[in-house]
Amino acid sequence: MFTLLQIELFKIFKRPRTYISFAAIAAMILIIQLGLKFDGKSYLQLLMSGISDSFFVPYDMILNGYLVAFVILNTLLIQVPLLIALVAGDVIAGEANMGTLRLLVTKPVSRTELMLAKYAASVVYTVLLLIWMALLALFLSMLFFGTNDMLIARNDVMEQISRNDILWRYIAAFGYAAVALSTVAALAFLLSVFAENSIGPIVSTISIVVVLTILSEMKIPLYDNTVKPYLFTSHMLAWKGFFYSKANGDGQAIRGSVENLPAILRSLGILLSYIVLFVTAAIIVFRKKDILS
Amino acid sequence: MPSIIKVSNLSKYFNEIKAVEDLSFSINEGDVYGFLGQNGAGKSTTIRMLLTLIEPTNGEIAIFGMNLRTHRKEILRKVGAVIERPDLYKYLTAYENIAMFAKMSGVKISKNKLLEQLEQVGLAERAHSKVKTYSLGMKQRLGIAVALVNDPQLVILDEPTNGLDPQGIADVRNLILHLSKHQGRTVLVSSHLLSEIELIANRMLIVDKGKKIVEGPVQELFDPAEMMVELQTVNTAKTLDVINHSKWKEALKKQQQDTFIFKMHRNEIPVFNSYLVSNKVEVLSIQPRHSLEDYFLSLTSANQHVHAFAN
Numbered sequence: 001m002f003t004l005l006q007i008e009l010f011k012i013f014k015r016p017r018t019y020i021s022f023a024a025i026a027a028m029i030l031i032i033q034l035g036l037k038f039d040g041k042s043y044l045q046l047l048m049s050g051i052s053d054s055f056f057v058p059y060d061m062i063l064n065g066y067l068v069a070f071v072i073l074n075t076l077l078i079q080v081p082l083l084i085a086l087v088a089g090d091v092i093a094g095e096a097n098m099g100t101l102r103l104l105v106t107k108p109v110s111r112t113e114l115m116l117a118k119y120a121a122s123v124v125y126t127v128l129l130l131i132w133m134a135l136l137a138l139f140l141s142m143l144f145f146g147t148n149d150m151l152i153a154r155n156d157v158m159e160q161i162s163r164n165d166i167l168w169r170y171i172a173a174f175g176y177a178a179v180a181l182s183t184v185a186a187l188a189f190l191l192s193v194f195a196e197n198s199i200g201p202i203v204s205t206i207s208i209v210v211v212l213t214i215l216s217e218m219k220i221p222l223y224d225n226t227v228k229p230y231l232f233t234s235h236m237l238a239w240k241g242f243f244y245s246k247a248n249g250d251g252q253a254i255r256g257s258v259e260n261l262p263a264i265l266r267s268l269g270i271l272l273s274y275i276v277l278f279v280t281a282a283i284i285v286f287r288k289k290d291i292l293s
Numbered sequence: 294m295p296s297i298i299k300v301s302n303l304s305k306y307f308n309e310i311k312a313v314e315d316l317s318f319s320i321n322e323g324d325v326y327g328f329l330g331q332n333g334a335g336k337s338t339t340i341r342m343l344l345t346l347i348e349p350t351n352g353e354i355a356i357f358g359m360n361l362r363t364h365r366k367e368i369l370r371k372v373g374a375v376i377e378r379p380d381l382y383k384y385l386t387a388y389e390n391i392a393m394f395a396k397m398s399g400v401k402i403s404k405n406k407l408l409e410q411l412e413q414v415g416l417a418e419r420a421h422s423k424v425k426t427y428s429l430g431m432k433q434r435l436g437i438a439v440a441l442v443n444d445p446q447l448v449i450l451d452e453p454t455n456g457l458d459p460q461g462i463a464d465v466r467n468l469i470l471h472l473s474k475h476q477g478r479t480v481l482v483s484s485h486l487l488s489e490i491e492l493i494a495n496r497m498l499i500v501d502k503g504k505k506i507v508e509g510p511v512q513e514l515f516d517p518a519e520m521m522v523e524l525q526t527v528n529t530a531k532t533l534d535v536i537n538h539s540k541w542k543e544a545l546k547k548q549q550q551d552t553f554i555f556k557m558h559r560n561e562i563p564v565f566n567s568y569l570v571s572n573k574v575e576v577l578s579i580q581p582r583h584s585l586e587d588y589f590l591s592l593t594s595a596n597q598h599v600h601a602f603a604n
Binding site for chain 1: 344372
């Protein structure tokens with residue numbers, strides 16, 4: 001199984017187009033950092049417009065590496081699913097299109113092992129992409145903008161997190177994002193089994209994610225309690241919960257606390273369930289599939 | 294001779310389409326087994342079932358004495374295959390392709406040995422070039438090298454000469470003979486290049502519309518002295534009547550409109566001709582054919598397509 005995983009990773013990282021995702025993320029992050037470096041204050045004024053009448057907002061203090069990383073994460077974790085689908089949607093359909101799938105299936109490895117190795121390789125790719133994103137979004141931002149306490153606006157509340165209490169939250173958030181994006185990878189992986197060309201699974205994955213995200217975000221009572229809690233897209237942004245602390249009696253953030261950890265863990269559980277469901281379905285279908293390509 | 298492959302009552306239906314129907318055959322150790330049929334006859338479907346790419350609808354397959362369903366991995370460790378066109382990873386080099394498939398096959402093989410295998414198929418100088426720069430003939434040779442990387446006892450080649458030039462076809466033929474005669478491997482080769490099968494196979498199977506037409510040693514099925522004779526006459530009904538009341542009735546293999554196909558020894562042809570004339574059958578042409586191709590055409594529905602083109 002480990003040998004198969006090595007082979008799958010070798011194939012992924014030998015393809016030039018794999019690096020398009022890394023380049024795209026780097027470009028997007030640098031563009032955002034550049035913009036904020038030159039005109040971050042205007043952006044923050046817009047962001048804080050709801051509360052600037054009630055609070056004094058020290059823009060110079062809050063425009064630091066931690067906030068910039070938060071802004072980048074908020075923006076990119078909507079687009080990154082496309083980059084994940086580009087690789088995960090190709091793992092089976094791309095091989096069928098190239099004609100190499102029939103070679104793989106005639107080797108002395110079980111179809112289940114092959115599928116698990118391919119999905120695991122997609123997850124490794126996802127994690128490496130996130131690590132790349134973390135390095136650029138967080139550490140580069142810390143370098144360019146320095147560090148300080150982080151101020152997050154939530155509705156009519158402003159939450160201040162001490163600079164010494166932030167880094168572990170980012171590690172947890174990236175870890176959660178890895179699971180969220182692995183769910184997208186699992187969906188693309190499942191759709192890849194049905195196609196002989198990777199365009200179909202990639203477009204289908206993105207379409208499904210977009211439609212379900214819209215459904216998750218819409219405030220329609222009919223869907224609020226019936227459908228939304230069970231959509232995986234409703235749980236993909238739960239990583240933000242790591243930045244919401246509990247407050248003490250004086251309204252100060254309690255260091256090392258998370259306001260609603262059970263909710264985050266519940267969301268994590270739902271995402272993991274979807275991963276198991278998608279991957280299991282993909283394996284079952286692939287085991288029975290006639291390879292005609 | 295022990296059977297390397299034993300296929301019993303194999304069938305494959307794709308919805309209503311019967312791609313393979315109740316096919317049974319066996320391949321002995323050391324055979325070069327020719328698998329013949331026109332396009333769409335069921336050859337590739339059968340080969341894909343042997344390689345577990347397709348699940349049979351009915352029937353059993355045993356390879357090396359083991360049931361393919363229950364001993365898949367053990368069997369595939371000893372099998373190498375080239376299936377139709379040789380598709381490999383175009384963005385990898387030849388060396389990377391063969392090394393990767395060696396790893397997948399569970400074979401521990403040194404870099405020098407892998408390069409040796411590429412040298413055996415004439416690709417040593419281009420071992421580190423990307424496959425996308427290769428010609429079709431080079432890709433075919435690389436496909437064969439990949440098929441042999443795990444030192445298989447059984448080699449399955451599905452249409453290995455498709456798209457190759459005459460030199461390429463000759464190279465593949467020589468390779469097949471070398472695999473069998475000098476390396477003692479069992480080779481199953483499917484083709485519609487009948488002239489090639491004639492030169493290399495010792496046993497063969499002919500299929501048409503998913504069914505077995507004939508199976509056996511090439512020499513027994515195809516005796517050069519025994520030939521197919523094509524007869525065309527003016528009055529088809531009278532000809533048929535005359536033949537049905539004669540000893541030539543058993544020799545008649547096929548009739549299509551005004552054309553009759555007989556199988557007879559070459560010495561019988563003049564006697565047959567005299568008999569027809571004496572019974573006032575007006576003969577337009579009587580043509581002996583003596584190649585495997587004609588034998589094949591006479592047995593399968595390909596013949597009607599040949600005549601359609603001729604007309």
